[in-house]
Amino acid sequence: MPFPAPWLLAVSFALIATSSLAQLDDAQWVHPDADIDAVLGSAPSECMALPADTVKQMSVLTGRAAFRSSTLMGGHAARRGLSCNSCHRNGHGNPDFFITALSDQPGNVDVTNGVFSSHRDDGVFNPVPIPNLLDAGDKSDFGTMVQTDSLQAFITGILSEEFDARPPPEPVFDGLVAYVKALRSNACPDETRAVQNLETEWRDVEAFFDLLVWHNGQGDSATIAFMIGALRHQLERVSQRLEDKDVETGIVRLSLQLRQFNESPESAELARLRADMDRLGRHFK
């Protein structure tokens, strides 16, 4: 289905007002006493050391996308829109994170509870601080409540036991491990905080689309499907920040076309979707 007429696409950026950040999925994790707009209007800067090798780079970026998507999760977490990034914002901790009955204070959460997990409920209310993941790749032991000796085993445990997730496709899992390893304290930019707005959220839409194109070339259907899910989730994040209904209609249409692409993938179709995405992107730059 074609996109709206050019006159519609000419809607100026000024008209695309950002709605209240309280509407974002992420707002449900912010402590009620915190200033939601301040908390969700920026995040600690991402400290990612991207490898030079293209294949490794793509792996890290695939993990980055998975880290930000609730499609990685299962059970209650997936349904509430929780992602790794909800707790570890840009790989850091989250001093404002709070869930009723699972947190005793902002920044803490009980990870051995029965709400998110059918495996790790220890029957005790024992919240722990959400850790910063920078330099986690250098560690030899992982976990506060449940300990393992490798990052792979630790992430496997988190996904399958803490969040009842189905195992992701291998390239996604490997990417997740590579991404966490790429979070380095010596890779932090000068600015300690990074703005989060429509433009930055859209930048991730474009980045995830590039990954989709790359994985489409690799031909692993499970990974392609995962990337489409992550991309659609990212489009939802953009949509939540929008007030302009016309632009939102275009974003919904793109999401539905991606779903269609998932059912019958054709590279030519992907090229057309990119053109559609680029047209939409003009509103966010």
Next chain:
Amino acid sequence: MRFGTVIAALTVLILMSTQPALAAGGGGGGGSSGGISSGPSVNVSKLYEESLAHLQAGENEDAERKLKKVLGAIPENAQANYMMALAKSGQGEDKSSVRYYKKAIKYDRHMYTAYVTLGQTYMGLGEAADAQKLLKKLEKVKSKCKDKCDMGHLDTAHADLTAVVNGTTDAPGGQSSLLFDRIADPDSAYLGAVALINGGEFEAAIIELTKLLEAIGPHADVLNYLGYTHRKMGYFDDAYGYYKQALAADPNHRGAHEYLGELYIQTGQRKKAARQLDKLAELCPFGCAEFDDLEFKFNSTMQAAD
């Protein structure tokens, strides 16, 4: 003292809870959008709580007016029917209250409190034979109890109703057993129930969810999980009833559509399951876990059937 007056006085003691946000379900399903339930067109849970406030204040007519709206949206909600019976009794309309008590029992045969109050009402109206029949009905429920019954409450209700029927008391000592218990923190209680479900403790979860339903009224998240737990225990008819109520409370409740779809898959109704999948696709333009999981189960059973 007429039973209606007794009940009106007792309802004064019914305690309120704040309108809880609750959250999307776990164990494979849940709420409307991203976790916090989106509101239905008529907020029946809020109306239910307001009707409790009216009953608390002795404003039975106001309570009745609001309960009519609740029952207009969800006629099969046992708790609202029970509350309507109390409102009727509070206005001295014992005969009218019978209809609502009977509905409460019809839609939840395990609402033991309603048996006792209905028995009292029958006796007050001089309909001892109906009270006897009711006692037999409760005994039948008791005899068929497997792992679903809250035996403590059932035994208490049975003793109270027996005393009423035998005329040894018209207002059993366990008056408090006629009331819905207060829940100070519904959100935490809900998460506790989710944890029980994730731990496979369905019987305990049903008890906790039922208490929540009594305290806060027909909330789609709670009703959906009652459907889920009953389905997991093999009570498919009960599960269907709860899903139906959940969707009456919130027609766009993603978790209820997902679980209703699962029920259809379990009972071999594939076309109906496919319709739930279509509905979820419509509700989730950006995709959602509820769609993904139902689609996964749908396709898995298709492959198994091939």
